[in-house]
Amino acid sequence: MLSDFGVIFLFIITAIAFIAVALTIARLVRPHRPNVEKLTTYESGEDPLGNANVQFNGRFYVIALIFVLFEVELVFLFPWATVFGQASLIAQTDGLWGWFALAEMAIFVGILALGLVYAWAKGYLDWVRPQPKLPAVKSSVPADLYGKVNKKYAQKTKSV
Amino acid sequence: MLSIILLSIFGIVVLFLGFQKSKNILLPATLLCIAIAFAANFVHWNDAPGLYFKEMLFENRLTMSFSAIVLLSAFLVVALTRGFADDEAAQPAEYYAIILFSLVGAIMMIGFDNLIMLFLGVEILSVSMYVLTGSDKRNLRSNEAALKYFLMGAFATGIMLFGIALLYGATGSFNLTDIRGYVGTNSFSISTLLYVGLLLVLIGMLFKVSAAPFHFWTPDVYDGAPTVFTAFMSTIVKTAGFAAIYRLLSGSFEGIYNFWWFTLAAITILTLVVGNITAVYQQSFKRMMAYSSISHAGYLLLSLTAMTAQTPDAIVFYSLAYSLATVSAFGVLMAVAREKSVQSHENAEDFEAFNGLGKRNPLLAFVLTVSMLSLAGIPLTAGFWGKFFIFGTIVERGNLIWMLIVAILMSAVGIYYYFKVIIATYMKDGETGALRVPPFYRIVLIVSTTLTLLFGLIPKLLS
Amino acid sequence: MNLLLLIPLLPLVGFLINGIGFKHIPKSLVGVIGSVGPVVAFILSIYAFGAFRAGNNAPVIIQLFDWITVGTLNISFSFQIDQLSLLMLLVVTGVGSLIHIYSIGYMSHDAGFGKFFAFLNLFLFFMLLLVMGSNYVIMFIGWEGVGLCSYLLIGFWNKVTNYNNAARKAFIMNRIGDLGFLLGIFLIIQTFGTVEYLPVFEKAVGMSVGDSAIAAITLLLFVGAMGKSAQIPLYTWLPDAMAGPTPVSALIHAATMVTAGIYMVVRSNVLYALAPDTLEIVAIIGLATALMAASIGLFQNDIKKVLAYSTVSQLGYMFMALGVAAYSSAMFHVITHAFFKALLFLGAGSVIHAMSDEQDIRNMGGLRKKLPITFLTFLIATIAISGIPPFAGFFSKDEILAHVYEHNKLMWALGVLGSIMTSFYMFRLLFLTFFGDFRGTHEQAHHLHESPISMTLPLMVLAVLSVVGGFMNVPHVLGGHSALATFMDPLFANAQRANPALFEHGHLDHSTEYLLMGVSVGAALLAMGAAYVLFISKKNVPAADGQESGLQKVIYNKYYVDEFYEAIFVNPMRKLSDALYSFGEFIVDGLVKGAGGLVKLSSGQLRQLQTGETGFYVFAMVVGITALLLWNFGAIIFK
Numbered sequence A: 001m002l003s004d005f006g007v008i009f010l011f012i013i014t015a016i017a018f019i020a021v022a023l024t025i026a027r028l029v030r031p032h033r034p035n036v037e038k039l040t041t042y043e044s045g046e047d048p049l050g051n052a053n054v055q056f057n058g059r060f061y062v063i064a065l066i067f068v069l070f071e072v073e074l075v076f077l078f079p080w081a082t083v084f085g086q087a088s089l090i091a092q093t094d095g096l097w098g099w100f101a102l103a104e105m106a107i108f109v110g111i112l113a114l115g116l117v118y119a120w121a122k123g124y125l126d127w128v129r130p131q132p133k134l135p136a137v138k139s140s141v142p143a144d145l146y147g148k149v150n151k152k153y154a155q156k157t158k159s160v
Numbered sequence B: 001m002l003s004i005i006l007l008s009i010f011g012i013v014v015l016f017l018g019f020q021k022s023k024n025i026l027l028p029a030t031l032l033c034i035a036i037a038f039a040a041n042f043v044h045w046n047d048a049p050g051l052y053f054k055e056m057l058f059e060n061r062l063t064m065s066f067s068a069i070v071l072l073s074a075f076l077v078v079a080l081t082r083g084f085a086d087d088e089a090a091q092p093a094e095y096y097a098i099i100l101f102s103l104v105g106a107i108m109m110i111g112f113d114n115l116i117m118l119f120l121g122v123e124i125l126s127v128s129m130y131v132l133t134g135s136d137k138r139n140l141r142s143n144e145a146a147l148k149y150f151l152m153g154a155f156a157t158g159i160m161l162f163g164i165a166l167l168y169g170a171t172g173s174f175n176l177t178d179i180r181g182y183v184g185t186n187s188f189s190i191s192t193l194l195y196v197g198l199l200l201v202l203i204g205m206l207f208k209v210s211a212a213p214f215h216f217w218t219p220d221v222y223d224g225a226p227t228v229f230t231a232f233m234s235t236i237v238k239t240a241g242f243a244a245i246y247r248l249l250s251g252s253f254e255g256i257y258n259f260w261w262f263t264l265a266a267i268t269i270l271t272l273v274v275g276n277i278t279a280v281y282q283q284s285f286k287r288m289m290a291y292s293s294i295s296h297a298g299y300l301l302l303s304l305t306a307m308t309a310q311t312p313d314a315i316v317f318y319s320l321a322y323s324l325a326t327v328s329a330f331g332v333l334m335a336v337a338r339e340k341s342v343q344s345h346e347n348a349e350d351f352e353a354f355n356g357l358g359k360r361n362p363l364l365a366f367v368l369t370v371s372m373l374s375l376a377g378i379p380l381t382a383g384f385w386g387k388f389f390i391f392g393t394i395v396e397r398g399n400l401i402w403m404l405i406v407a408i409l410m411s412a413v414g415i416y417y418y419f420k421v422i423i424a425t426y427m428k429d430g431e432t433g434a435l436r437v438p439p440f441y442r443i444v445l446i447v448s449t450t451l452t453l454l455f456g457l458i459p460k461l462l463s
Numbered sequence C: 001m002n003l004l005l006l007i008p009l010l011p012l013v014g015f016l017i018n019g020i021g022f023k024h025i026p027k028s029l030v031g032v033i034g035s036v037g038p039v040v041a042f043i044l045s046i047y048a049f050g051a052f053r054a055g056n057n058a059p060v061i062i063q064l065f066d067w068i069t070v071g072t073l074n075i076s077f078s079f080q081i082d083q084l085s086l087l088m089l090l091v092v093t094g095v096g097s098l099i100h101i102y103s104i105g106y107m108s109h110d111a112g113f114g115k116f117f118a119f120l121n122l123f124l125f126f127m128l129l130l131v132m133g134s135n136y137v138i139m140f141i142g143w144e145g146v147g148l149c150s151y152l153l154i155g156f157w158n159k160v161t162n163y164n165n166a167a168r169k170a171f172i173m174n175r176i177g178d179l180g181f182l183l184g185i186f187l188i189i190q191t192f193g194t195v196e197y198l199p200v201f202e203k204a205v206g207m208s209v210g211d212s213a214i215a216a217i218t219l220l221l222f223v224g225a226m227g228k229s230a231q232i233p234l235y236t237w238l239p240d241a242m243a244g245p246t247p248v249s250a251l252i253h254a255a256t257m258v259t260a261g262i263y264m265v266v267r268s269n270v271l272y273a274l275a276p277d278t279l280e281i282v283a284i285i286g287l288a289t290a291l292m293a294a295s296i297g298l299f300q301n302d303i304k305k306v307l308a309y310s311t312v313s314q315l316g317y318m319f320m321a322l323g324v325a326a327y328s329s330a331m332f333h334v335i336t337h338a339f340f341k342a343l344l345f346l347g348a349g350s351v352i353h354a355m356s357d358e359q360d361i362r363n364m365g366g367l368r369k370k371l372p373i374t375f376l377t378f379l380i381a382t383i384a385i386s387g388i389p390p391f392a393g394f395f396s397k398d399e400i401l402a403h404v405y406e407h408n409k410l411m412w413a414l415g416v417l418g419s420i421m422t423s424f425y426m427f428r429l430l431f432l433t434f435f436g437d438f439r440g441t442h443e444q445a446h447h448l449h450e451s452p453i454s455m456t457l458p459l460m461v462l463a464v465l466s467v468v469g470g471f472m473n474v475p476h477v478l479g480g481h482s483a484l485a486t487f488m489d490p491l492f493a494n495a496q497r498a499n500p501a502l503f504e505h506g507h508l509d510h511s512t513e514y515l516l517m518g519v520s521v522g523a524a525l526l527a528m529g530a531a532y533v534l535f536i537s538k539k540n541v542p543a544a545d546g547q548e549s550g551l552q553k554v555i556y557n558k559y560y561v562d563e564f565y566e567a568i569f570v571n572p573m574r575k576l577s578d579a580l581y582s583f584g585e586f587i588v589d590g591l592v593k594g595a596g597g598l599v600k601l602s603s604g605q606l607r608q609l610q611t612g613e614t615g616f617y618v619f620a621m622v623v624g625i626t627a628l629l630l631w632n633f634g635a636i637i638f639k
Helices: A004-029 A059-084 A087-092 A096-122 A143-159 B002-017 B023-041 B061-079 B092-111 B115-133 B140-171 B176-185 B192-208 B217-224 B227-252 B254-281 B285-306 B311-343 B362-376 B382-397 B401-427 B439-457 C003-021 C027-054 C083-106 C113-132 C136-154 C161-192 C197-205 C212-228 C237-243 C246-255 C257-267 C269-273 C276-297 C303-323 C327-354 C372-386 C392-407 C409-434 C442-447 C453-473 C483-498 C510-537 C550-556 C558-586 C588-609 C614-637
Strands: B050-052 B057-059 C060-070 C073-081
Touching: A059 A096, A087 A096, A096 B002, B002 B023, B002 B092, B023 B061, B023 B092, B057 B061, B057 B092, B061 B092, B061 B227, B061 B311, B061 B439, B092 B115, B092 B227, B115 B140, B115 B192, B115 B227, B140 B176, B140 B192, B140 B217, B140 C614, B176 B227, B176 B254, B192 B227, B192 B254, B192 C614, B217 B227, B217 B285, B227 B254, B227 B285, B227 B311, B254 B285, B254 B401, B254 C588, B254 C614, B285 B311, B285 B382, B285 B401, B311 B362, B311 B382, B311 B439, B362 B382, B362 B401, B362 B439, B382 B401, B382 B439, B401 C588, C003 C027, C003 C060, C003 C073, C003 C113, C027 C083, C027 C113, C073 C083, C073 C113, C073 C136, C083 C113, C083 C246, C083 C257, C083 C327, C083 C453, C083 C483, C113 C136, C113 C246, C113 C257, C136 C161, C136 C212, C136 C237, C136 C246, C136 C257, C161 C197, C161 C212, C161 C237, C197 C269, C197 C483, C212 C257, C212 C269, C212 C276, C237 C246, C237 C303, C246 C257, C246 C303, C246 C327, C257 C269, C257 C303, C257 C327, C269 C276, C269 C483, C276 C303, C276 C409, C303 C327, C303 C392, C303 C409, C327 C372, C327 C392, C327 C453, C327 C483, C372 C392, C372 C409, C372 C453, C372 C510, C392 C409, C392 C453, C392 C510, C409 C510, C453 C483
Parallel strands: none
Antiparallel strands: B050 B057, C060 C073
């Protein structure tokens, strides 16, 4: 009989095997036409150039944190599901167990959802768009004058 | 245990209250929350000790007393925040929510019956503290303090977690009662893993209560953090930490007292010496208070080392006396420094800030004096009885009188730096002109001072 | 019975109100606030007295809370109501109320009016704590508290250096006594394991007469009483204490605080009954004090100084009574003395008030026409203190002398001598002040006026009490029932069980008692006659300072006791302290500074560890952890 750790070991072997098999099959069936863009390192769309030790946008961390939060939630759901579905407990409590466990998980997910709502409402999920500062020059010459001049001379050059 | 649930819900509620335009409601709401939790804490006062949440948490009068001290200190500290009204960049709703959540962690540490709960409690409290320490985002020192605290805290947490794992390895359980059973039944064949594990868990906890040589973070962090959170840290974290260490040692490891007492004794002495002696040199009041908090950790450890029947009462009383006095001291500092920083940009937290306070505002001067006397352990204040009870446990243990001598010598050193403050207050000339203190602030200070004096006159009141 | 708690609490409330708000409360209200507390406390005391009489006369303990618990010793904060504390309550609150009312008039021109009432109330609070406490520690708190208030009130006019010195002297002398008292308490704890009166006395009953521990306890307690009740050798502070405002002299230094020593001995009567040697010492010191103070009083010219020495002398009589185990007689004299001595002081205050702060009787005279009420009441008090029947002083003093006569005939004779002197100096005072021609300045004569009603009313009440006060304990021989003695009897039941021999003496037959009374009354009258001849018929006026000669000079200068103390104790102490100071410059200071320097040095070194680098901090932690692991498990690792 396998011990508990043996089961985990089997899982690990299966995971490695799964990835290996999947990658091998992919390699066999996909077309093979490399170019420069395809061969560069993937980095969320950023250009992988220069020193790696640069300041990243702080938003990455916020998003990552919220992501981790829901990862943990997911991890919690698995053991919960096994307990939730225990037939013996449901039978013993006349079905009440299911409702109880469901309510508990609803509270848990609810609280996490509230956290997401909070982050959303606070605007932490918005990606900061660059807001280029337009140079403003104080001048007695009205801005549209330049435009007019350009138009005028553009017509002239065309005509010539 | 009701208070844990309530505080969690209140934390979320306060968080969302922050979306309101007016921030003025946050402070009263938070105070109300803490008051309700305080009341809820006593619901089971007259019941027999009980286990909650599948034997995860334990509750008896002792844990309720510790929780009460934590909640009382939190109430006073929060009342001193004035709603962060004068800081535009502050996020009061988040601060208050974090404070409420951290209280959940503190109460879990006080009443854990399972090492997992201990770890969860420590982490909830610590992470909250990391954030609060760095809450003054534009202040470089605050940022530096937060990062230092976080890095070292993470290191200590790792060690503690490793210790917990070893304990599990040795005993096969996270449960305090089970571990106690293991220690009791295998008294001649206890696994070495258990000893190492216990030592590592202790080191992790001693870091949190800033015992030497794990205290180095304390002065920098206390100094860098906004004063109000320094007050929070030095009262709540310390009380909860000592409650947890007591719970751990008395709950599971009384049987191997002979193993851990000397380690604890050595750390105690080192803490007392380092805390008191280094405090002498400090020019900044906040740094002095940091070292003073290290030295008070030493006194509390003294009683833990003795571990007699009177130890829990002594720790409870001492924590209360220390918390009250600390809250008053930081309250006065905030009142004085705030005014000072408005006028000039020199370091507003030095001893000189108190110069001439006796003339500028006699009430603040009196509050500060009582608080310093209590910290120094002068009779007619609660601090005196705190030390008295602590020393009483050592005497009861009998063979540790040498520690008592060191402790008394060190409290004599303590008088030097506490009185430096009093001297600055009354005998040095400083700025003139009355110092105005908002009425609400005044009430908090009067309450904490009155309690200090009351317990100083009638220590029996707490029993 | 919870109303009893209000008795000490009311003056405390008064103190808090007046003490915190004396700058803001209008003057008219301050006096009312200050006086209401004592008056209500007095009414409550009467009520308590009635309730107690209606009950079964057993002591009532009111437990407030446990106060200190150390090991097996438990000191609770509790009150004990029995015959003794009730009597003291009535005297303290009764006389206290009158003096508060009197102060409204007397102090009305003073800038520190509110402060004065606050202190007076605080004093009353501590005094009530002293007499109501159910154990020695509470008594000690009250004891220290009244000492503090006395210090504050003697130095009330703190702009005058002399007054401050007087206050300091009182404080230091009392502290010497307090040390004895405190040691006594420690010894009680050591011997009995508790400080509660009832258990202590219960345990003491079982001990043998002459037990050395008891002797030590009683002696130490008596040292405390010496300080507080101004007995030889710690009496010199009391005359100096007259620097305080006159109501203070009346309340603290005549009627109440100085009798605390008597109260304490009566309270501990069981212990004293077990220590006959101590009793003998008490009696001798009491007698010596009575005689010495009375003789000094003969030649004093300051109206308050005369009264002060008279107080010391009367306290001596009380201790003499205690020394011969006549406890109830001592208490009786405490009560009557409170009446007539308070009256004398208040009368003196009225005179001083009228004379614009003149205290020298050589500059007075003929005041009886200008101050009729003051004169009449002063006369009554003088008769009372001189022991002329049927006024209060006669009964109490006669009872003491009768008991002394049973004990020792020589002491009785000396006691009668003292009473002759008492009568003489009191009538000398009376005659010089109120009879003859006015000897003051023209301006003072112009100012003379009778005091306002708030001052004369207490005088009249006290005068009535001085007249009838003696009738509460009329002896059997004069057809009375010794009501007071009967009332107090249960207090001494334990003492009688512990040492029956002390209370057994042949009862005097009636003819002897008549004879004794006759002798003392005759002596008093004789002294009065002598004073009349000297100061009214011959119109003698005491010589100006520095013109006395011989024995008179010695006595006028109070036997040079102050100078003696100065030479024997104060100066050597100063020299010693100078010597120690210069010695200390080198050695003690060196040690202290060295220790301080060492601390600072090591502090500076330790501070260097705080580098601010996280890396170093973590490194230090790692070193710490490694050291701990090596220490604990090195044996396993390097096996």
